Amino acid sequence: xxxxxxxxxxxxxxxxxxxxxxxxxxxxxxxxxxxxxxxxxxxxxxxxxxxxxxxxxxxxxxxxxxxxxxxxxxxxxxxxxxxxxxxxxxxxxxxxxxxxxxxxxxxxxxxxxxxxxxxxxxxxxxxxxxxxxxxxxxxxxxxxxxxxxxxxxxxxxxxxxxxxxxxxxxxxxxxxxxxxxxxxxxxxxxxxxxxxxxxxxxxxxxxxxxxxxxxxxxxxxxxxxxxxxxxxxxxxxxxxxxxxxxxxxxxxxx
Numbered sequence: 001x002x003x004x005x006x007x008x009x010x011x012x013x014x015x016x017x018x019x020x021x022x023x024x025x026x027x028x029x030x031x032x033x034x035x036x037x038x039x040x041x042x043x044x045x046x047x048x049x050x051x052x053x054x055x056x057x058x059x060x061x062x063x064x065x066x067x068x069x070x071x072x073x074x075x076x077x078x079x080x081x082x083x084x085x086x087x088x089x090x091x092x093x094x095x096x097x098x099x100x101x102x103x104x105x106x107x108x109x110x111x112x113x114x115x116x117x118x119x120x121x122x123x124x125x126x127x128x129x130x131x132x133x134x135x136x137x138x139x140x141x142x143x144x145x146x147x148x149x150x151x152x153x154x155x156x157x158x159x160x161x162x163x164x165x166x167x168x169x170x171x172x173x174x175x176x177x178x179x180x181x182x183x184x185x186x187x188x189x190x191x192x193x194x195x196x197x198x199x200x201x202x203x204x205x206x207x208x209x210x211x212x213x214x215x216x217x218x219x220x221x222x223x224x225x226x227x228x229x230x231x232x233x234x235x236x237x238x239x240x241x242x243x244x245x246x247x248x249x250x251x252x253x254x
Contacts, residue, residue, distance in 0.1 A: 001253040002027040005143035007246035011035040031102035031143040035064030083125035099137030103144035108165040123174035140221040154214035184225035186251040218251040227253040
């Protein structure tokens with residue numbers, strides 16, 4: 001069983017790459033973020049023709065999330081019922097006995113931006129909702145672009161990032177609050193190569209020089225974490241022409 005998160009940074013642009021990647025990697029569940037499509041423009045037929053089911057919620061130009069699955073999708077929830085928000089950032093479903101939550105956490109922009117307290121409020125509400133979901137669904141996976149690098153190992157140059165969003169103490173505390181619910185960062189369950197990242201800026205040769213951050217995560221409840229045998233970042237599609245600035249993160253369960 002393979003669970004994957006991938007911020008595709010526009011599904012309209014990246015659909016051929018997503019279909020190519022799925023053909024090369026026939027995973028069980030793929031959670032994607034930043035589809036940037038209204039629901040009427042979502043390429044449902046193309047994804048279903050590739051042998052997958054899909055559920056989605058989107059908006060024009062920004063945000064948008066989807067869950068692509070080789071298995072039946074049930075009990076779909078769009079958005080966090082504990083947080084009123086016009087932005088389409090969460091979709092959840094039950095798949096193969098697991099509760100799968102796909103989340104696109106706000107970026108926050110900067111610590112002095114009005115978007116930063118919004119991000120912290122959003123994360124606090126996510127934590128409260130996930131706590132309730134765990135009570136109903138012991139087998140739960142929270143996948144997505146968190147826009148948080150949990151610690152200095154997850155940043156190419158911690159000194160250069162000091163005082164910026166993605167790495168602030170409050171954001172990292174919000175990430176830890178999710179772990180405190182009993183979730184495990186599947187990537188950190190295993191020994192990993194140093195300087196393994198999931199996002200690289202398009203500018204200044206970010207990917208070529210590996211000036212990245214690890215902000216895409218697969219968090220697993222204990223029953224799923226106990227089944228997890230690996231978690232890796234697939235850098236291959238980041239090397240393709242006109243790629244997303246993110247790479248897929250793959251957690252494998254036995």
